[in-house]
Amino acid sequence: MSLSKKLMMRKNSNFMADSTVAYKYLCLPASIESLLRYKGYKQLSQIEIANSLGVTFPDDYLQDQICNYAFSSTPYTWGVRPDPQAISKMLQDYSINLSCRFYHSSEYEDWSFENSVQQASNAGDGIILCFDYRLFSLKEASSFGHAALLLGYEGDGFRGRLSVFGPGPEDYGVKQVRAEEMFLSMRSINGGWLHFFPTHTLQI
Secondary structure, three states: OOOHHHHHHHHHHHHHHOOOOOOOOHHHHHHHHHHHOOOOOOOOOOHHHHHHHEEEEEEEOOOOOOOOOOEEEHHHOOOOOOOHHHHHHHHOOOOOOOOEEEEEHHHOHHHHHHHHHHHHHHHHOEEEEEEHHHHOOOOOOOOOEEEEEEEEEEEOOOOOOOEEOOOOOOOOOEEEEHHHHHHHHHOOOOOEEEEEEEEEOOOO
């Protein structure tokens, strides 16, 4: 086993010991909570994040923790939208020195996606991937969005592999995914990735 793989396994093990399991439809807030903890920023709970950003639930879905919500019968609208302006404002309101930008997969090719996430990862920035949940769970018949935190990239800049943390609640844990498969999964739902970087710094 290569040294880089050993280091990545140790890094993933340490992360799993202090990671967040998502409530249903809160995979993006849970990913943001995990990112903030992982990077050593002020801790916010997924419930606080969800109430700040707003959540869309299936019609007649019952819950008692989120006060900022809407209902929809369309699966791909369920959950929290990856709105970079709303997320950046929330972080600012909580005095967290981070901003974010959303990159639409439709504007990139697979090789440029890999270059982008590799550079951001090497710089220590945070990346949350927004993709079709069926990449993690083939039992799902219809597509809907899912979010996962990028923990690392391994490869030579082309056809690499991503180490990602899926917050669940089902299929929870760290997974190894081919970058090309992730990119196609994002493309299938017009998804992309959120890049978190320190405020007042250049974006990669």
